Amino acid sequence: MLNREKSSWTLDEYVVVGELWLKRGRSVGISDPDVKALATLLGRSPASISRRVGNFAGTDRPGSGLKPITGEFLSFWKKIRENPAAVAEAARNARARLELLNTEGPEAASFDVRVVDPQRPGTESVPVSSKEQQREAKQDEAKLREAFRSWRELNGGRLRGIEISTSNSTLRVDLFDPEDNVLIEVKARAERDYLRFAVGQLYDYRRYIRFVARLAVLVPRRPADDLMGLLDSAHVDCIWPDGNGFATRSAEIRADLLGDTTGH
Secondary structure, three states, rough: OOOOOOOOOOOOHHHHHHHHHHHHHHOOOOHHHHHHHHHHHHHHHHHHHHHHHHHHHHHOOOOOOOOOOOHHHHHHHHHHOOHHHHHHHHHHHHHHHHHOOOOOOOOOOOOEEEEEEOOOOOOOOOOOHHHHHHHHHHHHHHHHHHHHHHHHHHOOOOEEEEEEEOOOOOOEEEEEEOOOEEEEEEEOOHHHHHHHHHHHHHHHHHOOOOOOOOOEEEEEOOHHHHHHHHHHHHOEEEEEOOOOOOHHHHHHHHHHOOOOOOOO
């Protein structure tokens, strides 16, 4: 089990503790079985779980608990707080993601779906016509993946890979971002065959994941509008280098809806 006691709390962790608060209120202490179970799932101490329940009490009943929760966690909580079905669904997905993160390490090798280190370089097959092209494509994918990881991970360790063992093969998700809940397939080219292949791979991966996840493809440049339409129709986001960072299709669409066609 991972030890996250010194790590910042994630939205998924807040959600499962919020569900406990709604079910049990402030009646839970460090010896409570539900608190101990969550502590094991989250890789935190029972005292941490109990304190976080107190934060939810201070949020929903000001003056009756500890310091209220704030920021994006509070915004999300307000959206689902009065909808028991939404809370249950959010907690189910959050638990599944947290359970997946606990499958990392040699002791978890028996899991059919487990978290692994991202590959360096990639070994996925790519739709090219010669061994030399395939070797170059793998190198290009590895460079792009590492550039994105360096940009996305301020302190390292955020982006992971996922290994999926099936009855006749082993599948490999290039990158999994648990904070943004997205599976990312990396491709060396932003061309039709590569993008069509990526969409198929992503849908194949998602069949084996026990939570609802977003999908995205990481490519070295923005695809042509027609190919963006292909990804949009498949509900697959697109990520590409942009200046000193990376841009996404989802941000581009949001900007357009707000009347800002620059994407910024």
